[in-house]
Every structure is written in C-alpha cells, then in structure tokens.
Amino acid sequence: MNYLGRRLAHGILLLVGASLLCFLFTDLAPGSFFDEIKLNPQISPETVAALRSQYGLDQPTSVRYVGWVKSVFKGEWGYSFAYNSPVRGLLMLRAGNTLLLTGVATLLVWLIAVPLGIWIADHPDAWSDRLCRGGTSILLSVPELVLVLGFLCLAVRTHALPVGGMASVGFDQLGRWSKLGDLIMHLIIPVITLVLAGLPILLRHVRASMTEVLKAPFVQAARGHGVAKTRLLFRYALPAAANPLISLFGFSVGGLLSGSLLVEVVTGWPGLGPLLLEATMSRDLYVVVGVVMLSTVFMILGNFLADVMLVAADPRIRMQ
C-alpha cells in the first residue's frame, strides 16, 4: 500500500509540474487571441487593450497561472475567448466523443491482439509467425495519415460508408436503434484506422513476451505433467508474460484522449483533436491548456492504473 501511496503522490506532483510546463510553453509565445482583431483598422487600439485587460491577458504569467488554478478548483478550468464560455463544458462534450471513438478502438485492439498473439506464439516458425512479422512491419510503416485518407477514399468510392462526421443529417428524427446504427456506421472508418495503427505494436509485444515465457522451465514442467493446452497458455504462461503487457495497457488507457487527433481531424469526428487544432490556430490560450492538461491527467491515471494492476498481478513487485 505504501508503494501505491507513493505512486499517487508522484502522479499528483507530475500533474502540477505538467501544468506549469504547459502554461510556460503557451506563455512564451508572442501574440495572443486578439492579434486578429488588432489587424482590423475599424477597431481602435484602446478597445483591443480594454478587451485584453478584461480577459486578464496583460497581467504577468504568475498572476494568470494562479487565476487559472483557482478557476480549475472552481470547476471552470479557464475561459475560452472564442466560444465565450468556461472551458469545462466545451471539453466535457468533446472528450466524450473522443472517448467513444478511442474506447471502442482500444477495446478492439486488445481483444484482437492478445488471443492472436498468444496463438502465434504457440506456433513458432509457422507461416503465421512469418506473416505476423511481415504484416506488422508493413502496418507499422504505413502512417496513420495515409491509412485514414485511403479509407476515406474507399468510402467515397464505394458509397458504402458515410464519409466522416459523427451523425447523419437527419439524426434527430431517427428512432433509438436507428440512431445507434447510424453512430456505428460513422464509427467504422475512424475505428478501423485506429485499430490498424495500434495493432502491430501490441501484437509484437504479446508475441515476444509469450514466446519468452513459453521457453521457461516451469512451462516445460507443466507440459510434462500433462496440463491441457488452453489451461497451459492462459493460466500458466499468460500471467507470467503479463508484466510488460500491463504497462502497455496503462499506456493505452493513458493515450485514450490524445491518440486520435489526426484521425479525428481528417474524418471530421467532433472530438478533442479538432478542438485543439482550432484553439491552436486562433490562440485560444485556456482551451489549449485545458485540453493538454486533460490528456495529461489521463496519461497519469493510465500509468497509475498500470502500477495498481502490476501490484495486483505480479507477486514479485509486492515483495519489494
């Protein structure tokens, strides 16, 4: 328990450090949200200055940081200049969309990679092994960008799937099951892209870890004792091989919010990605800080989850 307590405190310190770093980065930037307005000759410099002081942009960084932290505790997480509302409501909606997408994709990746990897590790040097190595190499080399563009092109050409977005035009008039069907149709392209992008790394790790464990003496002994194949793989070998996989799972959970930026932008899925891009282009400071901090929170949570699971699963860590 002491170990977990230390990890938790560590995580909180990381969070504070990350917020400072993020604020510093965004503050080093010359220029602000109101630069575009400054270019308009009809708006006087006094108005611009008044707007800036109203939003507190002319105060020194430390004052703004303290104000932002206070806003976080109040539950507002800063204020968006472009949307004219607290950042929190904006983030919650978009984060929900992103989580739907990445949650489905991550679940699929793990559901496919773990059994497949175990099966491939069980048949070493067979055609499946070589296909796995070659296939993952090729998939790893294809960047997400090209994958998603290719799928979009396919969707347009075959008219089989909706091209981007999250909902069709008449979404509100559909019945409940039709709404679900429509959502699933829109999910297919981004989810397939994310699954194909994330599958090779996980598959390689599962296969490598399992291959190593299957060579261990205790597995040989169990086989000698006549333990059945399925039981051997899943109850004897997998728990021993699970250590790196659990860390990877932590990373997967941690990357739930941030892994899908490109796919969302290209397919028009209304998630955190397009929001960040938009805020970035228009220098909407607190939205950018909010999005980056939310993703960091998820990363830290993911790492912490991995630590908890490791302690629960691996007795060797409990001994330390």
Place this chain on the structure above:
Amino acid sequence: MTSKKKFWAAVTFLVLLHAVIVFAGFVAPYDPTSQNRNLPFVPPTRPHFIDTQGRFHLRPFICQWISRPQSLYEYEESHDKAYPIHFLVKGPEYKIAGLFSAHTHLFGVEVPAQIFLAGSDNYGRDQFSRILYGGRISLAAGLLATLISLMLGLLLGTISGFYGRWIDESVMRTAELFLVLPWLYLLLAVRAFLPLYISPMQTFFLLVAVIGSVGWARPARLVRGVVLSAKTRKYVAASRGFGASDIHILRRHVLPHTYGVLLTQAALLVPQYVVAEVTLSFLGLGLSEPLPSWGSLLANLQQYNVLVSYWWMFIPGLALIVFSLGYLAVADAFLKRLQSTTV
C-alpha cells in the same frame, strides 16, 4: 537471407533512397515551383516502348497529354507525335548543395511535351519533382530533429547516469514530465504558439527544434541505463585508480557502450519525426506553400474532388511508407545485433 545480409540490404536501400533525394535537382526533370496552368491534374505519363505501328523501340517515348474537348481535367494521349525520353538532358537550372548551379537532369523530353511521372496538381506542377524536393525538406527535418533529440538525450542521460544522486533524480523527474505529456498535443501547442507567419527558413528550424526538444526523454532514459551499468565495470574502477579524469573515463570507457543504443534509437526516431513533420505540414502548421513538403502535398487530398478522382496524389504517402519500411528494417537489424552482443 541471413540477418547480416538483410541488414546490409536494408542499409543499401536506404542509402540509395537518400541519394535520390539529396540529388533531387538531378533526378527531377522540372523545378518544383514551375506551374503549367493549362495542364491541371494530369494523370501520370505512361512511357511506351511499342508505338502505334507495333514497332519496338529501345528508347521509351511518351505521348503528349491534351485535354479532351469540352471537358476540363480529362485528358487523353495524342498519338500525333512521339516524344522520346532523353537521358542526361539540359534542363532548368538548379543548385547542388545550395552552392553550385547545374543544368543536367537525369531524364527529360522536348517541349512542348511534359513528362509528369507522378501526375500534376491543380497548378500543373510536376508532382514527381515536388515529391523529390519535398522529400528533401521532410527528411532533413526528421534527421535534424533526431540529431537534436539524441544529442540532448545523450548529454542529459550521461550526466544523470554518471554523476548520480540529486542530479539523477532531477533529470529523471523532468524526463518523466516530458514523457507523460501527450506528444502530438504538446507539439501542436508549442508550434502553434510560435508566430504563425514567419519566413520558411525560420519555420523549418523552429519546427525541427520543437520536434527534437520534445522527444529527448526516451533516449536519455536508455543512455542513463547503459551508463549506469558501464559505471560499475571493473576497468572503470581501475582507470579511476590510475587517476583518470571524468572526461577520460567517459570518453574511453563509458560512451562507447552507448553507440548501439543511440543507433537503434536513431533508426526508430527518424521515421517518427518525419511523420511528425508531415503531420504538422498536413495540418497547415508546418511549412507552407509554395515550399513542397510531403505533408502539404498530402494536404491536397483534403479536398473532396482530389480525394476521389485523382489517385496519383496519394503517391507522396507511398514515398513515406517506403522510407518508414527502410528505416524499420534497419532498426530491426540493429536491435538484433544489439541483443546478440550484450548478453
């Protein structure tokens, strides 16, 4: 093929690819910014060996694309005249390494025919030339950023591993901070909060600096591990006993252990950083028109009509895939070598 042969095959392949890109001016038939407004979205030119009478020519030739009457953007070959492809021709001027100007190009055809090996875009610019020149920029960005990351990682990892205690703690904590921040998001945030409208040269270096400085943490961690294990060797203790200075020990005994790790990391990081630069340029935050970059070439695909009708605009993606494959093969080979030597 044995793994050693595979390794050298991959390295040769990569060197060839890089040579083509470095000598982009020689291999590309046209200037990447020269437009032909009367030939927008031309499909790739097909070299023919057999002409309309069925005779076989050793030297390939092309037919000129002319647009179909009454329909824009649709072309057909005109078999009036065959333009043979000449090699080592005199063409538009270009600069080698920014210093020497030259005229010779690898291949070309007489005007008014244009040889568009990869088609053209909406301004009629030769995509093949743009891919080669754009590859220069994307690859240079990837390589420079990798250099920065590895230098930073080597420096901080060595200091952290060699001197230990509070320096080690602080550097590793900072590294964890950088590892926990979502990479692409941080990149976007940092890039976009730099001035949006600056000169291309400045954009390039800023981009490289940003990509490189965000990714130093993983190499630093790996270098630190290697330095820590090297520090405990007996010959280091012996060297200290003989009165060697820190620098001497680092240079002679510790750092040679890091070369393997650094090379493997380099082979893994370069494609990652090239993809990062391509992503940023695709989103409009990297290098902008008219400078070609694989990202801005792929950004054309964001338009519906281009995505659907003009398949040759996907070719920069193919170039990316080929490069990533080459680097991954080299990285795999390095990893195998590393694992076999450090037992």
